[in-house]
Amino acid sequence: MSLLMNYTDQRFVEIAQKVFQEQFKRDPKLETELDERRKRLMYEDVVYNISYLMTAVHFSDGKIFEGYAAWIYELLCNLMKDLDRDRIMEHMNDHYRILSEILNDYSEALLTEEELNKAADYLNRAIAVTEKAVTKVTLSSDFQEGKHYNVRKTYLDALLNNQTREAHRVITEAKEQGAALVEIYEEVLAKVMIEVGNLWHKSIITIDKEHYITSVTQSVMAGFYDEIFSQPRKSKRILSCAVGSELHEVGVRMLSDMFEYRGWDSFYLGAALPAASILQAINEHQPEIVAFSVTMPLYLQELEQTVKAVKEKYPEVKIAVGGQAFNNTDKLWEKWEIDYYSTTAAALVNWAEQEVH
Ligand code: B12
Numbered sequence: 001m002s003l004l005m006n007y008t009d010q011r012f013v014e015i016a017q018k019v020f021q022e023q024f025k026r027d028p029k030l031e032t033e034l035d036e037r038r039k040r041l042m043y044e045d046v047v048y049n050i051s052y053l054m055t056a057v058h059f060s061d062g063k064i065f066e067g068y069a070a071w072i073y074e075l076l077c078n079l080m081k082d083l084d085r086d087r088i089m090e091h092m093n094d095h096y097r098i099l100s101e102i103l104n105d106y107s108e109a110l111l112t113e114e115e116l117n118k119a120a121d122y123l124n125r126a127i128a129v130t131e132k133a134v135t136k137v138t139l140s141s142d143f144q145e146g147k148h149y150n151v152r153k154t155y156l157d158a159l160l161n162n163q164t165r166e167a168h169r170v171i172t173e174a175k176e177q178g179a180a181l182v183e184i185y186e187e188v189l190a191k192v193m194i195e196v197g198n199l200w201h202k203s204i205i206t207i208d209k210e211h212y213i214t215s216v217t218q219s220v221m222a223g224f225y226d227e228i229f230s231q232p233r234k235s236k237r238i239l240s241c242a243v244g245s246e247l248h249e250v251g252v253r254m255l256s257d258m259f260e261y262r263g264w265d266s267f268y269l270g271a272a273l274p275a276a277s278i279l280q281a282i283n284e285h286q287p288e289i290v291a292f293s294v295t296m297p298l299y300l301q302e303l304e305q306t307v308k309a310v311k312e313k314y315p316e317v318k319i320a321v322g323g324q325a326f327n328n329t330d331k332l333w334e335k336w337e338i339d340y341y342s343t344t345a346a347a348l349v350n351w352a353e354q355e356v357h
Pocket of ligand 1: 170186188190191193194195196197198200209211214245246247248249250251252254255291292293294295296297301307320322323324327341342345346348
């Protein structure tokens with residue numbers, strides 16, 4: 001077994017080339033993802049991977065290759081930030097599978113049966129290490145603090161691994177084990193969404209993954225609707241929406257659901273609602289409270305105008321504002337004629353239960 005010692009060995013070169021070509025054959029998307037420079041680096045990596053594998057086989061030490069697999073995966077994730085972590089996992093694991101098959105074809109010509117078995121075992125271990133590493137991302141301290149950490153971490157892990165059913169299962173299980181709906185919304189779903197934004201901001205995940213997680217989270221919320229919409233009624237109404245050209249609407253939907261769950265009739269009007277439509281909807285639904293949400297500071301001005309218009313036309317309606325746009329302001333809400341501001345939807349529900357009779 002002298003592969004490592006002699007890179008110019010024709011069989012070694014042949015293996016590397018075959019693995020490289022086979023990877024493109026099986027995964028044509030690679031052509032568009034890798035430019036010429038990346039292709040050259042990828043070929044070099046194939047050579048590098050084989051030599052690490054041979055070192056591990058030589059010492060009968062699978063840890064050498066496992067450690068290498070974890071290291072090369074993180075390196076590639078950092079070098080190719082335009083690709084998602086699980087796409088890079090796919091690249092690597094295809095590579096390990098192909099290498100295993102091609103080594104097998106060479107069989108005794110290159111390695112003894114015992115060595116071949118070891119190589120196959122180490123390649124499988126590398127696959128497992130790489131699969132696990134997909135979710136090994138640095139999470140913010142906010143995400144790690146507070147109740148139900150395990151539930152939100154498992155939920156996030158499932159989603160980072162594209163495991164939609166598992167994500168649903170995690171939430172159903174938390175509910176069955178007694179987590180309140182408000183806790184699932186605030187402590188699990190909201191915190192996971194915020195963390196997903198952080199991961200996107202750090203280029204750890206790509207935009208398609210962020211969209212996928214948003215849509216699964218919305219479907220998880222929809223799964224609670226039978227329960228939410230079958231609570232005893234209170235004859236109180238809340239109208240809510242996001243204003244301006246604001247597309248972030250998961251938070252204000254949560255808010256609306258929490259009111260409905262407490263027996264209020266909720267009129268949730270979604271994202272990007274123009275002021276004129278808001279005024280018309282208030283006239284139609286006659287809510288006791290209107291709740292406005294803004295995430296992007298760009299739309300605060302429009303919210304200010306909307307608040308003024310509502311106050312003028314419907315002075316008896318209570319106005320609540322919230323959303324992340326207020327986080328980095330000098331208590332902007334104190335300068336407006338509103339009735340309530342808070343950083344969480346749950347706090348508004350509690351306030352409204354006390355204040356609105
Ligand atoms: C999903 C998402 C999107 C989706 C939204 C889809 C949808 N259907 O909602 C899409 C893809 C559309 C999107 C687009 C954009 N996004 Co975006 N997005 C997110 C993400 C990851 C999650 C949003 C979310 O659901 N959060 C969870 C909810 C539950 O939180 P919440 O809204 O704050 O609500 C809670 C409280 O604030 C409160 N609350 C909310 N409203 C109200 C109202 C009242 C009255 C009260 C009392 C309480 C209250 O209740 C909730 C629970 O307590 C965030 C990350 C983040 N930090 O949130 C980025 C994030 C908000 N997006 C960001 C950006 C930059 C954008 C884009 C500009 C990207 C782009 N280049 O196109 C666009 C802007 C679009 C627009 N015009 O609005 C940045 C904003 C940075 C900034 N401050 O300027 C963030 C923070 C990501 C990041 N970390 O950089 N995004």
